[in-house]
Every structure is written in structure tokens, then in C-alpha cells.
Amino acid sequence: MPDRIKVYVDTDHAGCAVTRKSTGGFVAKFGSHPVKHGCNLQSTTALSSGESEFYGLVKGASVGLGMQALICDWDVKNADSKPIQVELASDSSAARGHVKRRGLGKMRHIQTRFLWIQERVGEGHIKISAVPGARNVSDILTKAVSGPLLRQHLKTLGFEFPEANIGHKALRR
Numbered sequence: 057m058p059d060r061i062k063v064y065v066d067t068d069h070a071g072c073a074v075t076r077k078s079t080g081g082f083v084a085k086f087g088s089h090p091v092k093h094g095c096n097l098q099s100t101t102a103l104s105s106g107e108s109e110f111y112g113l114v115k116g117a118s119v120g121l122g123m124q125a126l127i128c129d130w131d132v133k134n135a136d137s138k139p140i141q142v143e144l145a146s147d148s149s150a151a152r153g154h155v156k157r158r159g160l161g162k163m164r165h166i167q168t169r170f171l172w173i174q175e176r177v178g179e180g181h182i183k184i185s186a187v188p189g190a191r192n193v194s195d196i197l198t199k200a201v202s203g204p205l206l207r208q209h210l211k212t213l214g215f216e217f218p219e220a221n222i223g224h225k226a227l228r229r
Contacts, residue, residue: 058087059134060141061123065116068198069105077101078108081197082116090213095197106150113151114170116144117182145187152184
């Protein structure tokens with residue numbers, strides 16, 4: 057039995073050329089299985105990449121906590137009979153640092169409605185971890201990536217695409 061829900065998050069700061077809003081993406085895994093994913097244009101215009109990544113962590117936290125509540129309602133526990141934990145993985149050190157402290161700090165333009173995540177992280181309800189950008193599977197939901205990187209991330213998520221056999225009769229028709 058998996059012991060955690062791991063949510064990978066990533067954003068593409070100011071990726072929309074018209075509104076300059078950021079695109080956020082997440083992939084939630086329960087053990088080795090991806091169980092939920094999504095991407096959307098963020099509702100708030102971020103003034104920095106750290107801010108947009110922070111908003112991405114907030115979205116990932118809400119998804120992870122929602123999944124945790126559902127699993128808890130099903131009375132599913134890990135091998136130690138403890139509740140399933142939520143872990144957020146991000147490649148942004150600025151966003152990770154911001155959710156680990158309390159208050160606005162130097163990022164005074166962040167809307168206070170998003171600061172609940174700092175309390176949840178501080179109380180140990182959510183764990184924050186670093187993931188290198190090249191290994192962040194949610195990267196494929198926020199920006200165009202190369203074919204090899206796309207295949208690598210999809211394979212990590214459990215998807216496999218065998219190469220087509222060009223010599224096969226059915227493909228020649």
C-alpha cells in the first residue's frame with residue numbers, strides 16, 4: 057500500500073501572450089500510479105516566476121488534500137495503519153521557500169487567500185520536496201517539450217508507446 061500521495065507541480069510564468077497569465081499543471085500519483093492530472097490558466101496574474109510557482113503549489117496542495125480526504129473516507133491507510141500523507145514536489149526553490157515560512161515576506165503582492173498553505177505545511181499536513189526540472193513530470197502539462205523528454209515523462213507515469221513495425225502488412229495498406 058502506498059504511504060503517500062505525491063503531487064508534482066509546475067508552471068509556465070506569463071505563458072499567455074494576451075493576458076500574461078501563467079499556466080499551471082499538476083500530476084498526482086498514488087504510489088507509482090498517476091491518478092489525476094490537470095492544467096489551467098491561473099486566475100491571478102503573477103508578477104514573478106516564484107509567485108506563479110507558489111500559486112501552482114497552492115493548486116497542487118488543494119488537489120492532494122482533496123484526494124487524501126477521499127482516501128480517508130474509504131478508510132484506506134498505509135502499511136503502518138497511518139493516514140496517507142500528501143507530498144508536493146516542485147522544481148522552484150523560491151516557491152518551496154515561500155510555503156515553508158509564515159506571512160508575505162518580500163512577496164507583498166500575493167493575495168492573502170492563498171496563504172493557508174503555509175499553515176498546513178507548518179503543521180506537517182503537507183510535505184514539500186524538491187524535484188529537478190528534468191524529472192518533473194508535470195512539465196509536459198505547462199509547456200512544449202522535446203520528443204525524448206515527453207516519452208521519458210510518459211514512461212515515468214506508466215505509459216508506453218511501442219515503436220510501430222513499418223514492415224507489418226496492416227500498416228502498408
